[in-house]
Amino acid sequence: MKIGIIGGGSIGLLFAGYLAEQHNVTIYTRTEHQANEINKKGVTINKQNTSKTYRVQAKKTSVSVIEEDIVFFAVKQYIVEDVLLQIPDLEKVRTVCFLQNGMSHIKIIEKLINPTILVGIVEHGALKKNETTVTHTGVGGTKIGVFKGKNKAFDSTIPDFPIESHEKWYEIVTSKLIVNAVINPLTALYGVKNGELLENGYFHNQMKALFHEITSVIPSNKEKMWELVMTICENTAQNKSSMLRDIEKGSKTEIEAILGYVLGEAIKKNEKVVITQFLYDSIKGKEQKGG
Amino acid sequence: MKIGIIGGGSIGLLFAGYLAEQHNVTIYTRTEHQANEINKKGVTINKQNTSKTYRVQAKKTSVSVIEEDIVFFAVKQYIVEDVLLQIPDLEKVRTVCFLQNGMSHIKIIEKLINPTILVGIVEHGALKKNETTVTHTGVGGTKIGVFKGKNKAFDSTIPDFPIESHEKWYEIVTSKLIVNAVINPLTALYGVKNGELLENGYFHNQMKALFHEITSVIPSNKEKMWELVMTICENTAQNKSSMLRDIEKGSKTEIEAILGYVLGEAIKKNEKVVITQFLYDSIKGKEQKGG
Structure with missing residues (x-):
């Protein structure tokens, strides 16, 4: 299969490398320089x-x-719109797949006319080391659901890099959203690794209160979701959140796509989400303050 | 007048020095070493x-x-109880005056049998440089009210160190409490100087939301209080909060005496104070985490 990957960040490089095991992969990068480097050295x-x-x-x-045959978008949610404008003939590709966190790209991809649109979430840990090298810090998987089009999404059984098709795109994306919403802003606020949210009783209380608020707005199976949040927090205890x-x-964070989306849903549903608003302001304030 | 001052921190040294202009002052310090140093070198x-x-x-x-004749307590609120137990014959002193932030010392001093009990708040900026030296970083004043006993509190017109008697101790103490509750935890959370709360729009939003919550629980003239908070924040823009x-x-913070008190009042009044709880947990969590 001919696979295109848009974005030469950690996830783009990870997908390009692993999928090259079985497919004919082209990676599309923002800079000419990175493209030249990859053509010269490959992806490590x-x-x-x-x-x-x-x-x-x-x-x-x-x-x-x-x-x-299929194009994966492995760019941050807040540049999806810009990137879509830069790609000629995108509408002629049969299948496009979006790997962003959060939900704010959904309203953008709704407008695309490609026959099949997939959305996926990536559960790997990956750190870009340089323009051609990525470190796979945590082996997870990728879940992909059909947002529009054919029945089946995309499967792969490459070792250490499984890709699973799922029936319900909304559940995949919102479950990742909830996990990110509970872990990322708190760890970014306190400058702590994920595990500190389990060890520090006060931070753990905040996690619970935040989870309660978010799941009052985003439909989910609360009990299962809380278990998932705990499991991911344990498994990534030594990691710093993105x-x-x-x-x-x-750098700019993904706060808009994560808590910004929760705030928007809360307004629609007329729910009060005081902690979500506070944390949103915390991260926006830290972005503005810099460093 | 014979004046005793308990505590050799920044405020204790400041009071000892300035009051020595007009009074016979003895400072009582935790360590023998500091007492010896002050006896040798004086207070600078x-x-x-x-x-x-x-x-x-x-x-x-x-x-x-x-x-x-009068003993001032210039120790942190969370050691008032311990310090009271260490002082023999305290009950024989006619007048005691407590200079702590917050309100949690009130329930302790209620039990004292001294004829006159005063409470005060200190609006000076002061940084302890060494055991005998304090830097007076911001000239403010001291307001003292009668908690129990005689009509008049304590006045002084020492230059740069005015002390004013006020009629209503509760208003003096709660207005300082509200100012501290709004400025201190947010600046401690973000590691920013007081002025950043005015400059950063997101932090400023949080300040407003927090003020709204706190004044829904602690009675005050909201409009005047908000003006006071803004004025103090402007005047201390270049300072780091205590x-x-x-x-x-x-070090241990005064969070218990400040937001801990607000949480207690909220429970009594059956008010929800979600941001206050979140910030309380933030500071307690940071204390636990350390550094």
């Missing part, structure tokens, strides 16, 4: 003590993707 | 480019205070 995935390099074709994002890393780097 | 107050040293007698806290300094040093 480090995992524990192993390192493997994959032959991957690379191009700058602004060229046509018309030859691809939002904390963004705050530390002085 | 630095202010801008000036420095003045005052002759002050010093003793360890555990000795009798029976000779004093709670932020405590968090930075890894």
Whole structure:
């Protein structure tokens, strides 16, 4: 299968490398420089003590993707709209798949006319080391659901890189949203690793109160969701959340797509979400303050 | 007048020095070492480019205070109870005056049998430099009200160190409480100087929401109080709040006496104070985490 991947960040490189095991992969990067580097050196995935390099074709994002059977979007949610505008002939690709966190890209992809639109969530831990190398810090999986179009999403059984089709896209995306909403802003606020939310009784109380607010607005099976949040927090106890890393780097965070979405739903449903609003302001305030 | 001052921190040293202009002052310190140093070197107050040293007698806290006409307590609210137990013959002193922030010392001093009990709030900025030296970083004043006993509290017109008697102790103490409750926990949470709460729109929103919650529980003239909070925040824009300094040093903060008191009042009045609870947990969690 011919697979295109938009975005040369940690998730883009991870997908490009692993999928190259079985497919003909082209990665589309923001800069010419990164594309040249990947064409020269391939994509290298480090995992524990192993390192493997994959032959991957690379191009700058602004060229046509018309030859691809499926195009994965592995860019931050807040640049999806811009990136879509940069790609010529995108509408001629049969299948597009969006891997963003949160829900704010949904209203954007609703407008696309591609026959099949998929949405997925990525549960791997990955850190970009340089323009051609990514460290696979946590082996998880990818879940993909059909947002529009054919019945089946996309499956793969590549070792350490499973991709599963799911029937209900909304549940996949909201469950990741809730997990992110509960773990990321709190860890970014306090500058702590995920595990601290389990160990510190006060932070744990806040986690519970926040979870309660969010699930009063986003429909879900509360008991199962809380178990999932706890499990992910335990499994990633030694990790820094992406939002904390963004705050530390002085980068823009995904707060709009996560708590911003919860705030929007709360307004629609006329629910009060005081802690969500407070945390949203905390992260926006820290972004504005910088560093 | 013979004046005793319990506590050799920044406020204790400031009171000892300035009051020595007109009174016979003895400062009671926790350590023998500090008492010896003060007996040897006096108390030095630095202010801008000036420095003045005052002759002050010093003793360890555990000795009798029976000779004093008035004893000021300049110790943190959370050690008031312990300190009271260490002082022999305290009940024989006619007048005691408590200078703590917050309200949690009130239930302790209610039990004292001294004929006159005063409570005051200190609006000076002061930083302890070493065991005998304090820097007077912001000239303010001291307001004292009668909690129990005679009509008049205590007045003084020492330059740069005015002390005013007020009729209503509750208003003095709660207005300081509200100011501290709105400024200190937020600045300690974000690690910012007081002025950042005015400049950063997101933090300013949080300040407003918090003020609204607190004044729904603590009776006050809302409009005047908000003006006071703004004025103090502006006047101390370049300062770090005492709670932020405590968090930075890894010391215990006064959160119990400030937001802990608000939470207690909220329970009594059956009011929901979600932001107050969240911030209380934030500061307690940061204390527990350390550094």
